[in-house]
Amino acid sequence: MSTAFPQLDDDDLVARDALEVGTTATAAERGRRRVPWRFFAGRAAFYLFTLWAAITINFFLPRFMKGDAVSSYLARNRSVSPEAEASLRILLGIDTDKSIWQQYIEYWGMLLRGDLGISTLHGLRPVAEVLVAALPWTLGLVGIATIISFTIGTVAGAVVGWKRGSKLDAIIPVTTFFNTIPYFWLGLIAIAIFSSTLKWFPSSHAYDKGQSPEWSFDFIGQVIMHGTLPALTIVVASLGGWVLGMRNMMLTVLDDDYITVAQAKGMPNKRVLWGYAARNAVLPQVQSFALSIGFIVGGTIVMEMVFSYPGVGKLLLDATNAKDFALMQGVFLVITLSVLVANILADVVYAYLDPRTRQMES
Template sequence: MSAETTTSAGIAQTDSTPVDPTLVGTTATKAERRGVRVPWRFIGGRVAFYVFTLWAAITINFFIPRLMKGDAVSSYMARSQGQLTPDAEKALRLLFGVDKSVPLWQQYLDYWNMLLHGNLGVSISTGMAPVGDAIASALPWTLGLVGFATVVSFLIGTALGAVIGWRRGGRLDVFIPITTFLGTIPYFWLGLIFIAIFSTTLGWFPAGHAYELGVDPGWNADFISQVLSHGALPMATIVVVSLGGWVLGMRNMMLTVLDEDYITVAQAKGMPDRRVLWRYAARNAVLPQIQSFALALGFIVSGTIVMEMVFSYPGIGLLLLNATNAKDYALMQGIFLVLVLAVLIANIIADIAYAILDPRTRQTEA
């Protein structure tokens, strides 16, 4: 063997002169040997951006109710029909942080002080209960129903879209117009159709609520079966309406990815179609879907207000509607704050996952 071969075989130990990188492996090979590089600079920049966004959202959340006509105390006083004294009204304004005698900047600082101590205020529409307790009682219902339905629709729609894109021009293309049409139907309209067919006519599922009256909530078979049966129609409504977007988005991305050179090379090497589909094509096509999925997860907290109205489901969306009708600004602010936090956290997680899965994103750190 020549000296060049010996050098290339033991270059790290015997020779310190520059060597052509093609003799010792590509950059991709080195990166694979090092493992996944965590893009700390990219993550730090995104976190700083989201911290600023959180401050701006909380500030807007503070000022918008105070710029609206009327407030929760005035609405409560009107419903009490003059039974409360002016002193009681002043005490309520101090309690809700809307006392006009206190400067606006002081109210803003007091609002931040309350948030930092985990105090979201008092809800006037729920019998003066703490806002945190009101949200905590409604949030699990929305997370359980809308969250599970969103995950199911994402998984089914993404997998179906990948297969349809891989077999473009085949019989599976018929699902595209069907799912797209179903996606244009409003939640409330499809929910009413499901109630008319599966509840009123067939009697398979209950028409509304989370469980029957008289059933004690708890981890028992009776209560769990009630929750599952009552949540079947709302979940089916969400899955059917949102499925079309996932299918169409994944299918379009698959059509773009399948024209890439690395797909052609993988097929030319004789790799099985299933491996090329899921390990190469779908893995790259799903990246934009992750960002959309993160946004969908963030908006789970807000629930589907119209859907919860149709099915009288005790989620966060119905709670927000009741708070809006009662001008319960403290509860509205608490729900908006939880919504903003959910969206920001979901986007941060999506950015981190995107940066880890896509090497091109990690190059922004260099």
């Protein structure tokens, strides 16, 4: 008696092959363990091209502006001889005897050597020295304030979204109201209340007049006192955006099936909130936070103007008014690099929080 074997069609063969290699979950687990080289290579190529484009624009943009750094410098120092003017143009890399292409090649050569040029606004000091002196103030103030604002806003937005329909919803219009107030006006109100009226905090500068930066408890206390009002202004002004963004994403995530299943299985609410809902809702916030961290280096120009704070934002404003193109290019370059680095870190964090990102691109 002969035994009849069933004929396997193409779908059966594919299913059998799938069973031999493992389930979909197993394949996904193996995919997570592989290093996503294609993902990193694609990102690296994109950021390298972006860096080249930004540096190229950074070179040409000041040269399209009316006037130049030498003319502005001569307007402030009329005793400079014609020979010194020619030498100064060569020193600044804007020699009229060279073509724009030659200047562009020399500009790249200077960047590769770490030479950002000299600043005519700061007594022909190297731009790198000027930036190094201003960066810590901006990073210390705006950076810490932005991190505090992001943390408080994200946590508050997650809780408000989780307890939607409760009295906590009142937080949204309050924070949004402060977010709509013009930044300089909010800073002036803070000075009027906490500095002029209550006299709790100083109204300007990063430390007391007549002091020089040093590592001492007295000086650090001065920095904290002078930086409290600007930092508080940044936190209050930007908090509404983080709260509203996280709350809206929570409302979207809470309608997904996996949240319903997790609650139906009897998982603790804290675990569902922070381990499932908030972890997925925070993903768009990460990209926004990366951009905020990147632009921290640029400083908040209005804030630094209102509080006379010696950061990079005020440095950029002064350089623009004085047509100090080398200093402008140095500030723009630092801002560009900071934005790129922040976005690279955001990609890494995003891929860690959501493995589907690196699976789809690996």
